[in-house]
Amino acid sequence: MKLKSKTQDAVLFYTLRVISLLVIALLLFIMFVLTKSAWPAISKMGFSFIIGREWNPVEDQFGALPFIFGTLITSFIALIIATPVSILVALFISEYLPKNVSRIIALLVEMVAAIPSIVFGLWGIFFLSPLMKETIAPFLKKYFSFIGLFEGPSFGIGILTASMVLAVMIVPTISSICRSIFELIPKHQKEASYALGSTKFEMIKMAVIVPSLSGISSAVVLGLGRALGETMAVTMLIGNSPVIAKSLFSPAATMASVMANEYTDANTPLHVSSLCYLALLLFFITFLSNLLAKSIVKNFSRLR
């Protein structure tokens, strides 16, 4: 029996739709599976899990605050370092360099994104952490100790080392989005600014940065999303001890790093379920930050 071509098309259309639905269902399914396996911990501890400061699997005590703190502080420091640098590099590529050269620099910046995080971790252990211990930490202690964040001995690994590597890793994410936004700025807008007698800096401030502010902020939020979920490099460099310390030299642990370290060794059901609870929290934090970035872009394009 030969199908009419309209029927044939309907078959194609519905096959495509079903497969697309499958992919959407997969995302929901991931959420469901995580929630289900986190449920014992959620029902037992509920919200106190999030504010608990004690993480002791031997005593069946599970509080996630040290990990939430570790994740937030490393991502935050990474963003503080990476945001200005990424924006400036994006400007360098889109406004200052001739087209041929800018392509090469852009390619180099994107190459950073292609380097696997395990390689950054390896480099961090054998290059950055000795450098931190012997050069950077004494320098910071000598000249910036009044801030109060640089105290105690540095063992090379710790919050600051992990944050620095994270910063390097998220620069390509932020700068490539910024660059694509800067390239949308119409030429006449820049020329109008020059015609008013601006210097190049004033032109960039007036005609490039200010109109792109919301785009830039969505790029930063996306960078944040990447930093929050980054696992290997941070696990290798943060020292993995669940403490909340004041000094940036001290070791800490993040939500991702504790999962990487403890998941295979977890043998009580509550321990496994607590780690799944953490995974679920991390999932939702990154989920929300990506959603936020999306909605900023959406509002931005509506304004234009």
Next chain:
Amino acid sequence: MNNRLFRKIKNHLFFGLILLSAALVLIPLFLVLKFVFVQGWSSLSLSFFTEIPKPVGEVGGGMKHAILGTIYIVLLGALIAVPLGVTCGIYLSEFGKSKLSKTLKLTVDLMSGIPSIVIGIFAYLMVVVPLKSFSALAGGVALSIIMLPIIIKTSEEILKLVPTHIREAGLALGLPRWKVILFIILKGSVSNLLTGIILAISRAAGETAPLLFTAFGNMYLSYEINKPMATLPVQIYTYAISPFKDWQRQAWAGAFVLMVLILTLNLFARYVLTKIKDKKGI
């Protein structure tokens, strides 16, 4: 006059800041590349590619099992992700205005933002727990979820580059739409779609976190899909945090091989994709 001088100085200062930040990005890149290439090259030997690890304490051995394991698991992941991903790419490029495709687009964005360690836990719960063993299959499933959004996105972009008049020409010949899509649009873009797949593979090949408790790793050569399997990234991790000098050397050699593999695939795919876009004048 004074004001003008001030503005000029500010302008120059800004340029200085820009140069400084370019240096801040490029210097770590060169340091990482230099470190991996110098340390890796000096630790590399032929036996690295042909031997499996020796027992602890004995010098020598290699990562043949991990290199083959990475290829095996990445291809397994691609086997799952490519059909799904390309199909969704077709749907987005050909029927991109429906409500479902907008939801799909959002899903793709959100999926590419899921931390890879969370994907690892998901694959553990889905595959390792029911089968009661770490397995290459679980690793493949985890990597396929990482590849899926990348493949969907690049496929959509690539298929959208096919000009509308080609679709119309096909329809004007009286072909049903599915034939136009399958035999004209898809067939003409096969090599470009492959480029997108290579890009996804280059990303998945470097992932460690999702493999830690799925493929897990081992110390011998294995081709069995339901048994643990070694991969380069996990092997590098195990060796890097070990106290043995010889193992650390091997980690460097492994990092070197992994970087060459990934950067070659990645740069090749990027080069081809920009070529395609340039040709189409986009």
